[in-house]
Amino acid sequence: MDNMIPQDRFEVENEWHENGATIKQIWSGGDRNFAYILEYKGHVSAIDFGHGQELLKAQYPQVTEYLATHKHYDHLHDQCRDETSQNSALDFVETIFTPGHTEESVCFLVHSKYLISGDTLFIDKIGGTSDEESARAQFESLKKLAQLDPEVLVLSGHNYGSKIIDTLGQQLLVNPFLLRLNSFEDFYWLKNNWAAYKIENGIK
Ligand SMILES: [Zn+2]
Ligand SMILES: [Zn+2]
Numbered sequence: 001m002d003n004m005i006p007q008d009r010f011e012v013e014n015e016w017h018e019n020g021a022t023i024k025q026i027w028s029g030g031d032r033n034f035a036y037i038l039e040y041k042g043h044v045s046a047i048d049f050g051h052g053q054e055l056l057k058a059q060y061p062q063v064t065e066y067l068a069t070h071k072h073y074d075h076l077h078d079q080c081r082d083e084t085s086q087n088s089a090l091d092f093v094e095t096i097f098t099p100g101h102t103e104e105s106v107c108f109l110v111h112s113k114y115l116i117s118g119d120t121l122f123i124d125k126i127g128g129t130s131d132e133e134s135a136r137a138q139f140e141s142l143k144k145l146a147q148l149d150p151e152v153l154v155l156s157g158h159n160y161g162s163k164i165i166d167t168l169g170q171q172l173l174v175n176p177f178l179l180r181l182n183s184f185e186d187f188y189w190l191k192n193n194w195a196a197y198k199i200e201n202g203i204k
Helices: 053-059 132-146 168-174 184-192 194-200
Strands: 011-018 021-029 033-040 043-047 065-067 093-097 106-110 114-118 153-156
Touching (some): 033 153
Antiparallel strands (some): 106 114
């Protein structure tokens, strides 16, 4: 699988059905980006479509809402450069404020079961931060996420892990950053030594 942005058609990587809603995980190319489509009774939300905006319009002309987990170009659609971009009109989409990777980062929790986690939490990894203060904010955000139901599925913004999706409960057992949520010092140490840690532990 190469990292080209799809030209003809977005492929649906995974699809879930929950209480009348459909959640589609879309391979959107770039830096192994995932975007998401959420459909419910004719309401269609496009989430994290920074890439492929023309194609999105062609393939999903019925989109009524654009959301972004944060304001990085690979996630932010042109249509959501306003204040409402991080709140869904659907009441079963809960916005969880998770600053750290960027100061405005959020996650979207759909039906209390699917966590669209942007660049806050990846499978086996987490998003980068720029300094100690933002790392501390991310540490607090991840502690907040760790309180969610362990059965929650983590649907992240990039395909960076050893698998495409996982449960939060399983990630709490294997993600080396989530294993360090008891101590900011340990957590921050891993952030600062991540490159060496990856080599030592054979992580790609
Ligand atoms: Zn980002
Ligand atoms: Zn990203």
